[in-house]
Amino acid sequence: MKILIADQIRALDNYTIEEEPVPSIDLMERASKAFVRWYTERFNQSGKVLIFAGLGNNGGDGLAIARLLDNLGYEVEVNIINYSDKRSEDFEENLHRLEKMLMVNWICDEEDIENALKNGIIIDAILGTGVNRPLNGIIKETILRLNRSNSTKISVDIATGLYTDSPVEPDAVIFKPDFTVTFQLPKLAMLLPENENFVGNWYKADIGLHVEFIENCATDYFYTDKIQPKIRSNFSHKGTFGHALLIAGSYGSIGAAILASKACLRSGVGLLTALVPECGYEIMQVSVPEAMCKTDVSKHTISTLPKDLTVYNAVGIGCGLGKALETVIFLENILKSFHEINPKKGLVLDADALNILSENKKLLDLLPPGSVLTPHPKEFQRLAGGWANDFERLKLLRQFAIKYKVIVVLKGRHSAVALPNGSVHFNSTGNAGMATGGSGDVLTGIITGLLAQGYPPEEAAISGVFKHGEAGDFAAQKSGQMAMIAGDIIENLRW
Ligand SMILES: NC(=O)C1=CN([C@@H]2O[C@H](COP(=O)(O)OP(=O)(O)OC[C@H]3O[C@@H](n4cnc5c(N)ncnc54)[C@H](OP(=O)(O)O)[C@@H]3O)[C@@H](O)[C@H]2O)[C@@H](O)CC1
Numbered sequence: 001m002k003i004l005i006a007d008q009i010r011a012l013d014n015y016t017i018e019e020e021p022v023p024s025i026d027l028m029e030r031a032s033k034a035f036v037r038w039y040t041e042r043f044n045q046s047g048k049v050l051i052f053a054g055l056g057n058n059g060g061d062g063l064a065i066a067r068l069l070d071n072l073g074y075e076v077e078v079n080i081i082n083y084s085d086k087r088s089e090d091f092e093e094n095l096h097r098l099e100k101m102l103m104v105n106w107i108c109d110e111e112d113i114e115n116a117l118k119n120g121i122i123i124d125a126i127l128g129t130g131v132n133r134p135l136n137g138i139i140k141e142t143i144l145r146l147n148r149s150n151s152t153k154i155s156v157d158i159a160t161g162l163y164t165d166s167p168v169e170p171d172a173v174i175f176k177p178d179f180t181v182t183f184q185l186p187k188l189a190m191l192l193p194e195n196e197n198f199v200g201n202w203y204k205a206d207i208g209l210h211v212e213f214i215e216n217c218a219t220d221y222f223y224t225d226k227i228q229p230k231i232r233s234n235f236s237h238k239g240t241f242g243h244a245l246l247i248a249g250s251y252g253s254i255g256a257a258i259l260a261s262k263a264c265l266r267s268g269v270g271l272l273t274a275l276v277p278e279c280g281y282e283i284m285q286v287s288v289p290e291a292m293c294k295t296d297v298s299k300h301t302i303s304t305l306p307k308d309l310t311v312y313n314a315v316g317i318g319c320g321l322g323k324a325l326e327t328v329i330f331l332e333n334i335l336k337s338f339h340e341i342n343p344k345k346g347l348v349l350d351a352d353a354l355n356i357l358s359e360n361k362k363l364l365d366l367l368p369p370g371s372v373l374t375p376h377p378k379e380f381q382r383l384a385g386g387w388a389n390d391f392e393r394l395k396l397l398r399q400f401a402i403k404y405k406v407i408v409v410l411k412g413r414h415s416a417v418a419l420p421n422g423s424v425h426f427n428s429t430g431n432a433g434m435a436t437g438g439s440g441d442v443l444t445g446i447i448t449g450l451l452a453q454g455y456p457p458e459e460a461a462i463s464g465v466f467k468h469g470e471a472g473d474f475a476a477q478k479s480g481q482m483a484m485i486a487g488d489i490i491e492n493l494r495w
């Protein structure tokens with residue numbers, strides 16, 4: 001699914017109005033009905049609904065929502081923030097329709113704000129995607145007061161004051177909802193961690209905007225909400241699904257090799273070899289009998305290039321690897337041999353493989369094009385340097401992927417997969433239960449397994465991240481976020 005910027009969303013609204021065609025007031029009614037559908041599925045008629053509306057189209061939505069909820073028997077109070085003389089046409093029309101049934105309150109000063117605040121659910125329809133400057137005056141005062149309320153808060157389309165696709169000023173006042181119900185497409189700002197408090201849990205409400213227009217819109221940002229794994233042929237055999245090599249583990253971190261190996265096997269790979277330090281041999285053989293196990297000459301670390309790399313279809317390096325000097329030399333050697341003998345094979349680099357790259361930046365030039373790098377934010381910072389805000393981090397992420405022709409998976413809530421063509425694919429699955437040691441090792445195993453089966457690296461990364469998060473969601477359903485551990489993600493992989 002595409003993510004569009006505010007100007008494109010405006011053009012999409014207009015295109016839908018002209019080409020469907022649908023009068024803009026009816027499109028607003030559709031949006032408001034979509035919101036009301038979401039709302040009535042979660043909240044019953046007990047208690048008040050306090051609607052705070054602006055004077056533009058977001059405010060128009062708020063007034064239409066008020067009318068629809070009133071019709072359904074909800075006790076609705078409407079407060080319009082009187083910040084300007086300018087009103088949108090559809091706001092005016094919805095005000096006209098509403099005033100036939102309900103009294104509205106106009107908020108002009110602090111006393112009006114206090115009078116408007118009662119026990120009830122707060123719906124923020126003050127400003128939407130049209131916001132173009134920091135809040136001030138009576139809107140700012142209202143938001144500051146609403147944010148202090150303990151009531152459940154819901155934003156229509158986007159929280160008042162949050163820019164759709166650019167950073168907000170550090171001391172900006174922005175509404176802090178528990179939920180955002182956004183129309184049709186996710187907005188970029190909602191996917192970035194720094195905006196967590198200004199988004200809450202968000203939901204998409206389909207309002208039937210023109211699909212063809214969306215298809216023709218150019219964008220670098222996408223949202224992965226489904227993937228299509230390849231079908232396995234009935235006549236396939238283990239040779240069909242590739243041979244993966246995982247190079248992982250060091251003394252005290254053999255568990256990382258086990259997690260990555262099990263996840264790789266559960267992702268459909270034909271054969272798996274794990275290369276671990278000598279001290280990991282028995283542990284691996286007992287814990288993962290389905291994998292073949294090779295050992296390094298070094299007892300506690302990985303130090304030596306395996307002999308015949310050409311037999312493997314994909315190699316994953318880094319989980320629990322450590323950063324011993326001999327491991328640094330090993331990484332340099334394997335990157336060089338990938339260039340020389342194995343340019344078309346998949347390579348995944350994670351954890352300490354990335355930390356070694358950060359500490360030896362000249363090695364970055366040896367990265368085979370199409371390699372998949374899976375840093376968490378701290379690892380990415382070591383690789384690419386710091387950033388002032390999440391939009392800047394996104395820019396760095398894209399630049400890195402383009403410069404080195406690699407795929408970078410920046411892990412976290414809505415992991416961002418940046419491709420060498422400059423596009424970024426945000427993931428929809430996963431939960432905070434996955435914030436536990438070993439979850440990243442599981443992801444490395446999954447992506448390595450997909451690469452070995454012949455998935456192009458872009459697809460292996462995007463699909464692997466999606467399935468990893470989905471398995472985490474299944475695990476959370478079973479044991480709850482606090483009780484789940486990385487191994488549960490593996491057990492819950494379903495393809
Ligand atoms: N188009 C459609 O058909 C549909 C639209 N829909 C809904 O419309 C929403 C977008 O509506 P919108 O474009 O009217 O903008 P909105 O967010 O209401 O702002 C109003 C105006 O406020 C102003 N303003 C900006 N910043 C400000 C500030 N800090 N303090 C004070 N004023 C400020 C600025 O005007 P300016 O003053 O700059 O001339 C701006 O134009 C969208 O989120 C969705 O909810 C849905 O119904 C689906 C169909």
Ligand SMILES: Nc1ncnc2c1ncn2[C@@H]1O[C@H](COP(=O)(O)OP(=O)(O)O)[C@@H](O)[C@H]1O
Nearest residue numbers: 411412413430431432434435437438439440441
């Ligand atoms: N709050 C969250 N929501 C969704 N996914 C998460 C969340 N926290 C962590 N994850 C996922 O869990 C994994 C953690 O990886 P990482 O930090 O490398 O763990 P480790 O190094 O312990 O293996 C990543 O894939 C990340 O996207």
Ligand SMILES: [K+]
Nearest residue numbers: 124127158160
């Ligand atoms: K809003």
